[in-house]
Amino acid sequence: MALGPRLDLRQSQSLVMTPQLQQAIKLLALSNLEIETFIGEALDANPLLDVGAQAPAAETVEAPAEARVTALETSGVDRLIGEGRAADDRPLDIDTGAFDRDRDTGDGAVRDETWGADLRLSGASGGEEGPGIDERAALGGTLAEHLEAQVGAVARDPFTEGVARYIIGQLDEAGYLPVSLSELAGDLGVDPGEMEEGLALVQALDPTGVGARSLSECIALQAREADRYDPLMAKMIENLDLLAKGELPRLKRICGVDDEDFADMLAELRSYDPKPGLRFGGEPSGAVTPDILVTPRADSGWDIALNQATLPRLIVNRGYYIELKGECDDKASRAWLSDKLADANWLIKALDQRQKTILKVAAELVKQQDGFFRNGVSHLRPLTLRAVAEAIGMHESTVSRVTSNKFLNCPRGTYELKYFFSSGVASADGEGGASAEAVKAAIRQLIDAEDAKAILSDDALVDLLKGKGFELARRTVAKYREAIGLGSSVQRRRQKALAGAR
Structure with missing residues (x-):
C-alpha cells in the first residue's frame, strides 16, 4: 500500500447555529410585551x-364543532433543534384562526393578515382555585403592619403586647430579629424572661417563622407549626451547614434514615420559606397582559388567537426602499441596502412563524386540558412538555421556549402557560391519574368546608381524599397543603378561633 498525500471528498451533516437561527430561537421564548x-x-x-395598521378586530374563522386543527408546518427552527414526527390531523373541537390568508407586503415577503383575532378580554373568573390574575399581586401592607394587626388579639396582657410590638419594630425585611434579646431587654429596662415571652408571642404570629434569630430557628418554627418537628427532622435542621456544603451522605448518617425517608425529609425542608417576611412590603406587581386569548364558541368549540393589542404589525416600506435604491450609486451602498431588505424580510417571516408555533402549542394545550376550560381546576390533567411535543411533532425544547413567559386568558381567568403542565398522582382505583393542581383544589375545598370545632388533621385529609379517588401519603398531603398557603391543623384552629372571637 503506497503512502502519500491525497484528496478525498466526503459528505457529512452538521448543525450550524447561524446568527439568524439563534435570533429565531430567542424570539420563541419572548413574551408579547418583550417582542414589542x-x-x-x-x-x-x-x-x-x-409599522402597518393592526389587523381588523374580532376577525376569526368560525368552524363547526367537528372541525380539525389546520396542520401547520413545523418551523425551520424546530427542525434544526431536534427531530420530531409529523403532526396528525385529528378531530379537534378547536379553531385556531385563518392560517392561510396571506397578504403580499409588496417586497416579496408574505404575511398573514388575520393571524388571530383581536378579541375582547373576558373578566370572568369562574371561581376556581387556580392562580388567577388577582392572586399575582404582592400582599398589601408591610410585614410590621401585618403583625401589628394580629398581636392585640393573641396577647395575654398589655405588658407582653407592648414588648411584642417593640420586637416587631426591630425585625428586618426578611422577618428575622437581627439584635440579641439581652440588648433589647436593656433598651426597654425589662427582664430577659419578659423579653422571651414577647418574642414567643411574635413567633406565634403569621407568617410562621418571623421573629427567628437564625435560619435554623426559622425552619424549626415552621416544622413545629406543621407538626413535623420530630427528632430526625431536628437533627437535619441542626445541621443545615452540611446541606449547604452538599455533604448529603454525612447528613443522612447523622439523621439515621434510609434513602427514601432522607429524600422525603429534604423535600419537606425545602418547602419551608427561609425568608417569610419578604412576601410583605413589596409594591404590587403590574397587571399581567395575556399573550393568548381563548374564547368559547356557540358550537362548543374554542377560538384561540394571539393578543394583537401587544403585537405591532411589521411591513417593509417599499416606497422608501425604491427611493433609496435610486440614490445608491456605489457598490457598498447597494450592498448595505440589500442587507437591510434581507434583514427586514427575515424578521417579518420569523415573527410570523413564531405566531404559528405559539398558536399550534396553545391549540394542543387547550385540547389536552379541555376539561379544565369547561369544568375547572378539578379536571386539570397531568401533562408534560414531552406529551405536547410528541402530539404536535415538535421538539420538547421548542415547546419549553414557547410556554416560557407567556400567559393565556380564558373565561376562568389568566394563567401562565406553564400552569397547564403538572405532575400527576395515582388514583385510588389504579386507573389513570390526577393533576397535582386538582389535588390541591380538593384539599382547599375540604379545608374551606371544615368546622371550626372539628379541624381536619393531615391524616383525616388523607382518608377524605381517598374517598374522592386520590391515593396520597400523609407527607404528600401536607406538602400540597403548604404549597397552597394553608396552615397545619394547629394553626388553622388558632386562626379560626381568633376569627370567631372577633
Whole structure:
C-alpha cells in the first residue's frame, strides 16, 4: 500500500447555529410585551421596516364543532433543534384562526393578515382555585403592619403586647430579629424572661417563622407549626451547614434514615420559606397582559388567537426602499441596502412563524386540558412538555421556549402557560391519574368546608381524599397543603378561633 498525500471528498451533516437561527430561537421564548420592545429596537436599526395598521378586530374563522386543527408546518427552527414526527390531523373541537390568508407586503415577503383575532378580554373568573390574575399581586401592607394587626388579639396582657410590638419594630425585611434579646431587654429596662415571652408571642404570629434569630430557628418554627418537628427532622435542621456544603451522605448518617425517608425529609425542608417576611412590603406587581386569548364558541368549540393589542404589525416600506435604491450609486451602498431588505424580510417571516408555533402549542394545550376550560381546576390533567411535543411533532425544547413567559386568558381567568403542565398522582382505583393542581383544589375545598370545632388533621385529609379517588401519603398531603398557603391543623384552629372571637 503506497503512502502519500491525497484528496478525498466526503459528505457529512452538521448543525450550524447561524446568527439568524439563534435570533429565531430567542424570539420563541419572548413574551408579547418583550417582542414589542424587540420590534421597537428593530425599527430604530432598520429604516426599511415600518409599522402597518393592526389587523381588523374580532376577525376569526368560525368552524363547526367537528372541525380539525389546520396542520401547520413545523418551523425551520424546530427542525434544526431536534427531530420530531409529523403532526396528525385529528378531530379537534378547536379553531385556531385563518392560517392561510396571506397578504403580499409588496417586497416579496408574505404575511398573514388575520393571524388571530383581536378579541375582547373576558373578566370572568369562574371561581376556581387556580392562580388567577388577582392572586399575582404582592400582599398589601408591610410585614410590621401585618403583625401589628394580629398581636392585640393573641396577647395575654398589655405588658407582653407592648414588648411584642417593640420586637416587631426591630425585625428586618426578611422577618428575622437581627439584635440579641439581652440588648433589647436593656433598651426597654425589662427582664430577659419578659423579653422571651414577647418574642414567643411574635413567633406565634403569621407568617410562621418571623421573629427567628437564625435560619435554623426559622425552619424549626415552621416544622413545629406543621407538626413535623420530630427528632430526625431536628437533627437535619441542626445541621443545615452540611446541606449547604452538599455533604448529603454525612447528613443522612447523622439523621439515621434510609434513602427514601432522607429524600422525603429534604423535600419537606425545602418547602419551608427561609425568608417569610419578604412576601410583605413589596409594591404590587403590574397587571399581567395575556399573550393568548381563548374564547368559547356557540358550537362548543374554542377560538384561540394571539393578543394583537401587544403585537405591532411589521411591513417593509417599499416606497422608501425604491427611493433609496435610486440614490445608491456605489457598490457598498447597494450592498448595505440589500442587507437591510434581507434583514427586514427575515424578521417579518420569523415573527410570523413564531405566531404559528405559539398558536399550534396553545391549540394542543387547550385540547389536552379541555376539561379544565369547561369544568375547572378539578379536571386539570397531568401533562408534560414531552406529551405536547410528541402530539404536535415538535421538539420538547421548542415547546419549553414557547410556554416560557407567556400567559393565556380564558373565561376562568389568566394563567401562565406553564400552569397547564403538572405532575400527576395515582388514583385510588389504579386507573389513570390526577393533576397535582386538582389535588390541591380538593384539599382547599375540604379545608374551606371544615368546622371550626372539628379541624381536619393531615391524616383525616388523607382518608377524605381517598374517598374522592386520590391515593396520597400523609407527607404528600401536607406538602400540597403548604404549597397552597394553608396552615397545619394547629394553626388553622388558632386562626379560626381568633376569627370567631372577633
